[in-house]
Amino acid sequence: MRTKTAHMQTTSFTDIARHLTDCGTPRVWSLLVAVFGELALDRDARISGSLLRHLTEQMGVKPEAMRVALHRLRKDGWIESARTGRTSDYFLTPWGHAQSMQASPRIYAAGPAAKSAWLVLSNPANPAQLEASPGAWVSSNVMITSVPPETEEVFTTPVTDTCPLPAWMSARICDADTVRLSQDFASALHALRATLGSDPQLTSIEIAALRVLLVHSWRRIILKAPVLPDHVFPDGWRGVECRVNVFNLLDQFPKQALASLETALVSGEPR
Template identity: 30%
Template sequence: MEPTELQQIIARVASVGPIKVWSVVVSVLGDLMQSADDTLGASQLDALVAPMGINNQALRVAVHRLRNDGWVETQRQGRRSRYQLTARGWAETERVRPEIYGATQPNRKSVFLVVGPPQLAAPDFAAQLPKDSAVLTSRSGFVVGRDGVPKNWMCVPHEAAAMPDWVEAAVVPETLAQEYDALRAVVKPLLSLPVPADVLERTALRLAILHHWRRLRLRHGALPDLVLGEDWAGARCRTVVLEALGRLARPELSTLE
């Protein structure tokens, strides 16, 4: 049987980047479960990820891994299984929701320009930078917040200004910008198409888009948005993705049964 046009669209969105099945499951459960008590049937999960090219065997392996990792638990209802986020899975899901779905960015005043002492080797400078940071030159960089910055480094607030190209390249790796652009390019044409009527297919399309957005967004912190504002690939992609997610509204779990 030939795939429908919508199935082809879902497959095209899914193929815009790498698919790790366990990560897709996390995206699906994190999006659809709006309460710590919510559950999703195994057959419904299977139907939602199949359009992304994920078969049942790969799905079972992924769920088994997430269960062993303490992220997902399985409930039995007769011969049927239902999946629920564990307390850990729910807490981690809640922690990243503002980053995944948020349209606003933190205050620019939280960005600092740091400079290490001249005797500090460049690799040591990079190794001592806090998590949400970027190396600009051998001993200078941007950080979000002062936490973790050594006391003998210069640390001054960054003032909002137009950034030269080399700074943007330091803050946003070229591969990340290219992946954001690729996702935006495949999602933007969908905004002019009718919203699919079938709830399972509509939700599968939503989740294919969301998964790749989540995969990219969680690869970095707030720094690119704080330094570059709306003028970078991730911000341009966010605008398109959030509009698409708004059109492909999250369904009530009961409608997927």
């Protein structure tokens, strides 16, 4: 992959971004959360207002919508700003940082969320035994979990990939809306790859914007899916295909250092 030179047209990134925003304009608030999660997780990282504006512009966000979302993120205690001369820098508050750090391993995990699954049946009189376990409830006292509780009070049995779960059970593992999101995103990624072609020439800011859009779309799905191995998901779930394509693209378009993005912006790299 070569970095695009200044004389080339940049309109093609609009086409690229459209694949990832077609399912409705992304909520700018959550898009900005994805930007900070992608670029500003270092404790001293600050993003300039002009870089934020430029990045979100690439994603099709209007300046006014960006200002409103920034204001709301500040009000919610997620970010803070500091004036530098005529402009402002933005950075995560300790609380915003903690939220981002918590979600980050799940969003940026290139592999399956878990390797094994167990069916665990608790005493119907005491379903609280299962509350701390990650996974999905399939009945009032039955969970499919990747971490069964360590107590002899529950019945535990492995759920292997040699025997598919009944349809009603996998439907409770991942709801139809999330399955549909995975299908839409898988199709979008397929179309995106066709538009990108074999040797796309993107500026570093476009790469950063592409990564944010990929991560933002993926997080909407993966944060709704339970922490369970792929084989327990329902028929029609295309999350595995999405994950593989997202992380292939993230490998192909590696993370851009915040400092180099700011430099590229000042030197007028993109346009």
